[in-house]
Amino acid sequence: MGKILSEPVLLKRLAGTIALQFTVYIVYGNSLVFLTFHLLNQYGLIELFQLDMVKLRRFLVLVQEDYHNQNPYHNAVHAADVTQAMHCYLREPKLAQSLTSFDILLGLLAAATHDLDHPGVNQPFLIKTNHYLAALYRNTSVLENHHWRSAVGLLRETELFSHLPVEDSLSIERQLGSLILATDISRQNEYLSRFRTHLDENDLCLGHASHRHFVLQMALKCADICNPCRPWELSKQWSEKVTEEFFHQGDIEKKHKLEISPLCDSEANTIASVQIGFMTYVVEPLFAEWARFSDTRLSQTMLGHLGLNKASWSALEPEASGSSEEGESEPGRATEEPSSRALSQGSQES
Numbered sequence: 001m002g003k004i005l006s007e008p009v010l011l012k013r014l015a016g017t018i019a020l021q022f023t024v025y026i027v028y029g030n031s032l033v034f035l036t037f038h039l040l041n042q043y044g045l046i047e048l049f050q051l052d053m054v055k056l057r058r059f060l061v062l063v064q065e066d067y068h069n070q071n072p073y074h075n076a077v078h079a080a081d082v083t084q085a086m087h088c089y090l091r092e093p094k095l096a097q098s099l100t101s102f103d104i105l106l107g108l109l110a111a112a113t114h115d116l117d118h119p120g121v122n123q124p125f126l127i128k129t130n131h132y133l134a135a136l137y138r139n140t141s142v143l144e145n146h147h148w149r150s151a152v153g154l155l156r157e158t159e160l161f162s163h164l165p166v167e168d169s170l171s172i173e174r175q176l177g178s179l180i181l182a183t184d185i186s187r188q189n190e191y192l193s194r195f196r197t198h199l200d201e202n203d204l205c206l207g208h209a210s211h212r213h214f215v216l217q218m219a220l221k222c223a224d225i226c227n228p229c230r231p232w233e234l235s236k237q238w239s240e241k242v243t244e245e246f247f248h249q250g251d252i253e254k255k256h257k258l259e260i261s262p263l264c265d266s267e268a269n270t271i272a273s274v275q276i277g278f279m280t281y282v283v284e285p286l287f288a289e290w291a292r293f294s295d296t297r298l299s300q301t302m303l304g305h306l307g308l309n310k311a312s313w314s315a316l317e318p319e320a321s322g323s324s325e326e327g328e329s330e331p332g333r334a335t336e337e338p339s340s341r342a343l344s345q346g347s348q349e350s
């Protein structure tokens with residue numbers, strides 16, 4: 001659980017199950033379509049909500065195509081990864097016992113579409129370059145609003161839910177928005193302090209739809225930023241990808257003589273420094289609360305990886321590691337750390 005599957009493995013596993021529906025699609029680059037279809041099917045949601053296979057396939061292919069493959073990080077593979085993580089969290093006992101099929105449908109759809117049509121640059125960049133999306137969404141959760149409205153556009157275009165009562169499909173659209181908007185990292189403290197208060201007061205009642213919805217928001221937030229909680233070899237690759245995207249934005253800003261956004265200047269930051277900050281101030285606080293809510297082996301494994309990965313990045317970062325030895329740092333070292341490797345391999349049950 002919580003383990004990312006490489007695409008060939010994923011395809012091999014899924015191909016047997018759904019090859020009939022996707023005969024011509026057994027090629028690389030379809031992990032989002034395969035995975036989402038497979039999960040919807042496995043949860044029995046296609047049957048329960050009487051989803052039309054042709055419409056569903058078209059919807060998923062369009063979703064996948066609307067991600068930008070040229071983005072190093074915010075592409076369809078990230079969306080598939082988040083959908084897979086979301087599935088793992090939905091299976092956690094507290095959620096599995098209380099979520100309705102409708103909740104699960106929303107959770108999976110939100111995960112699959114949560115970064116739809118991501119331009120590969122962040123909100124401050126869109127605002128300072130007077131991008132039409134910044135004007136359209138009034139500088140507020142610009143990207144997340146766009147991901148949501150793009151998802152709604154595809155739902156309507158493919159008429160995936162057109163057989164449901166209008167109020168149901170509107171409710172799906174609205175709740176999808178509320179889930180996707182929760183992934184706005186700049187609003188993390190709002191969500192986190194609400195979560196903390198609920199846990200302190202021990203008053204989350206998952207019989208209430210509004211509380212289940214809040215837990216789904218938190219689950220999606222965790223799924224979105226769980227890369228640092230994966231075993232080092234996987235985590236490291238995601239870190240490289242996301243930093244590559246940041247630095248690419250910084251290069252554009254440099255080229256156009258714009259102010260370089262925080263974390264985006266490749267001369268002032270390293271992957272390690274970006275990651276250590278992200279883990280310390282964003283990921284750790286979120287997953288610490290998540291583990292309080294869902295105190296399971298998966299949560300503990302994720303916190304364990306997080307600690308080890310942070311130590312590995314610190315070892316690669318001369319300033320942060322506190323070692324003042326002369327000469328180059330050895331980029332390969334943290335990878336070789338026997339304790340880290342043993343632990344990440346030891347917990348790769350899935």
Ligand SMILES: *[C@@H]1O[C@H](CO)[C@@H](O)[C@H](O)[C@H]1NC(C)=O
Pocket residue numbers: 127128134135138139
């Ligand atoms: C968005 O921010 C820009 C830059 O700060 C500003 O010029 C613009 O008026 C803002 N737009 C809205 C709708 O607030």
Ligand SMILES: [Zn+2]
Pocket residue numbers: 078082114115224
């Ligand atoms: Zn994301």
